[in-house]
Amino acid sequence: MGKNVVVVGLQWGDEGKGKIVDWLTDYAQGVVRFHGGHNAGHTLVVDGTEYKLNLVPSGVVRKGVQCYIGNGVVLETHHLLSEISALEARGLDVRSRLKVSPGCPLIFSYHSALDVAREAAKGSGKIGTTGKGIGPIHEDKVARRSLHVYDLFNPTRFGEKLEEVLDYYNFVLTQKFGAKAISFEAVRDQAMADAEGIKPLVADVSAALYAANKAGQSILFEGAHGSMLDIDHGTYPFVTSSNCVAGQAAVGSGIGPGLLHHVLGVAKAYCTRVGGGPFPSELDIETAGTPGHQMSSKGREFGTVTGRKRRCGWLDIAALKRAVQLNGVTGLCITKFDILDGLSEVKLCTGYKLGGKTVDLSPLGADDVARCEPIYETLPGWKENTFGVRSFEALPANARAYIERIAQLCEVPIDAISTGPERNEMILRRHPIAS
Template structure:
């Protein structure tokens, strides 16, 4: 029986991870975020009520799981405190169940200002960031002058470190990007206030995870974004600033490879992408518009419309291999209900090997295999026997092409709308 399960997106994000984390969290003693920041959003629908989470693990909507934020996550204190307040106003206990790694890097107002200034300066070459300061704060972390939550909670240490960081960013804003600098005193006051509010929730996440593991408890690791946005293995430079692949679990939470028993890869039955960057199977036609409309394809965090296209089995197979995916969960199959035929990308033309950067990705032209569509509605199905034969054939073909079994099928946003062929926790 698996005790530690990792949930990862295997496309460009927005695959429906939040709903699956919420579902499996009922079997978990702890749910852990290990990378990313509040640039990601998980949308959950429980008892007809919609909740969007950004930093707090999706297990918070259960009454059991301890929710932990690992050192690989970058934290915007104001956003986190706002999210806590929103949940608690809805009657959900958060502060007593939430643990934050003291080593989490802190996103300050200067990081957000720098992020927006850079995107503006790039013009037509903009990466398509959310402007939330994610990239600049990871840069500070790598440059070894970043502010951590532990610093925020220690007024003397904060005062010693903050001035240099703000001077550096203000210099860039004023002299390179010709943007307005930040008020140092105001940023310092905000940081000190936020540190005081978050201090009771700080803990040693890594130690807690290893203690739970030794006790035989069930752990659930929750990824943000998708594997194709990984800074090392994605469509660079149109990627996020962290490792969204399985290696990020180890560095961002402090566990070893042997502590992971099962990797569940989440993928849509088609493909979507938010923001800029290459997308070989993108559709700018009626089929793409139909997917966007039926799939309600708008970003949970930014509200930006998602680009839509046919399933890319070449990219998905690559992500299955990189992440050691044990089983897949396919989401939004119902969006393809009623199509006379559906297509799957089975190869690329124009490149000699799998693309490793945006330039190679831009040359990749999809080679499609056409599969007959199916009649009938797959939305809300909970029994595999009720799947139309054409839909079942589509699933079988995906398994063959990507070299991984489909263990779960999400058939709607509601928690109970699933077909489970094999449960990750056994």
Template sequence: MANVVVVGAQWGDEGKGKIVDWLSEKADVVVRFQGGHNAGHTLVIDGVTYKLSLLPSGVVRKGKLSVIGNGVVVDPHALADEIGRLTGQGVELTPENLKVADNATLILSVHRELDALREGSNEGTRIGTTKRGIGPAYEDKVGRRAIRLRDLANLPTLRPKIERLLSHHNALRRGFNLPELTVDSIYEELASAAPKVLPYIAATWELLDERARAGDRILFEGAQGALLDVDHGTYPFVTSSNTTAGQAATGSGLGPRSIGYVLGIAKAYTTRVGEGPFPTELTDEVGRRLGERGHEFGTVTGRPRRCGWFDAVALRQTARISGIDGIALTKLDVLDGLDEIKVCVGYELDGQEIHRLPASQGSQARVKPVYETIEGWSGTTAGARSWADLPAQAIKYVRRVEELIGCPITLVSTSPERADTILVADPFED
């Protein structure tokens, strides 16, 4: 049995939550390994909707261990609120089935405020963040001035660490003509969070190593998508962490040999939230139809997502960068009823056709999609659970996508419901 890593293969919002939840039935442990509460996963199970931001999607299944790894930046108050909300929906969350890495970096109010200030200060530098403080928290992590979860367990040692943190942030605040923060204010913020989150902390790298050695199956859950990777995405319009599959090892504390099968999640079309290039974006009636039928609004912010045709060039690239073994294709039902469907098979850049997404910000903004037109279908794919339930032309579309991206389709999702899934190949058995 292979451990499985699930990553977004586009710009996020591909439907990872449902797929992770669906796969978690065969897993013993589900690990979130990067990002923060800027990510959102929506699960629909027996008509009940669960909205998750920090918690791994496996929490809604009984008997599974859920882990928030060291690669995640954690807002302790947001985590406590999310635990409370899910508990109120009948989900059992205890220190026995939820563990949070003791070396995870904390997101504080100073990070949220800085994030919002930067986004609102200059039209030309907006990235389109959720203003949740994720980027500034990662900056403090690599700047070696972060407060980590384990620090809350020894409150008397916090003040020198807060002083080091504020020597940086108060200099920035002076530049924004804002009052400086006091050590006491940050101390009180952290002290109030400590009793809410400390029961869940653990040396998760050690726990995961023990579970792996015991033969438990581990499911690694990524947030956002590969095109938002801070190294390999549409920089600078990216998130602040590595979102590709390799981060599963670093962000959980397990080595690269712990990764078995890499499953990429991709919609049957493409969406993006926030600023940045989007070669196949549609601003016409078709784009609006995709957004309405696909309910394309962000789980965390409620922002409408930009919609466009499937981009095979970008997906082929992310499949290589993440070492994707198979793709779970989601929201096929949103394409039902279209007379024709277009797929991007190349880009035109300054009069030349290319077959990769260039790294340059300027080049990314100038690429134009080269389309192939595929016949649509009049039947419905919604709720299909086998190939026999799909219209013939829908199957042809899936097979053509498979050819263009150079990667097999191993799962097809036809609605938000857990059971409405066509299994082609089981990642855990591969």
């Protein structure tokens, strides 16, 4: 019987989930993307070679591992085909191992045009989206007007649906935002051209996953973004447009929750955030010699997709505990641990002062989170180098104490610790699959 593991981010994304999925595929036979779109990005480093992925699951860099794009993913087909071509140009076998759900909603140029127009109109109050059209396509899905992968198989029906939805978008773009109208012919022709490359990849992902499970295979469900960006549970409205928590793995891939056996929550040893939104434990990242500057510069904190500089701060335990509960986390993985090397002291935000009260869980919604004043617990730092260390016992005593304190506060065991970007730069305490 295979053991299926959901890998989810517990912060505001960029926790290093891609590396962890890649590491775990040594014991898995398949990897599933179950939500998000090409606004998400995973960076993998294998034997000194860097791979940047947006839609293709991280299992693609392991030979023989099957890759699945579930119905919960919003798909920009042109981007997917470009990503596949780039990976194949580097010698990876992609098409024979990739299955795409026919239920994926399709992103087109009018989605990104509306996304960009809205952000521009908001000025200083903008959310900080990637401009990839993610919000508008999710609106279409809920409004029951989105086109899906299965529509590509019927050009006539596709054209009829596209004409109707494009009338709506062009009205909004031109009348509300003063933007240019989108050409029906241009969208249709590009979609039909891309369809020829997509059709051979389309398969019933739900049925394929049940068959794999029945055959005893272990499957990884690869999350994108982070739990604090979840549309329902994050710092709304400064969130993404999909559910990022572990429960979405079932919905977004077409399986029952009983097939999800272990939830591995991934968190950095500190916190980062891209774009707008409250961040209680945020630090100054511009002043040289400060902890925040070390996190930013040594951690190379720039977005995989946007290149934007990430905001940095101390590890927020109150937010982490909330994410642990939301996801039903059964094991933690702490990443970028070596970035804290050399600090004289390290801090944990164990709770907040909010409205005259002390709270130890992050509240819902951006307004209350913005009012939170962090409460810190200070621990001694360590001068020794932890980069590339592969055993817990080899860590400095203060580093071990920091890890143990995180586990104690979150009441969840720590399965693994990442001490560098390479696949094998890991400390394993309990293997999520092999154990």
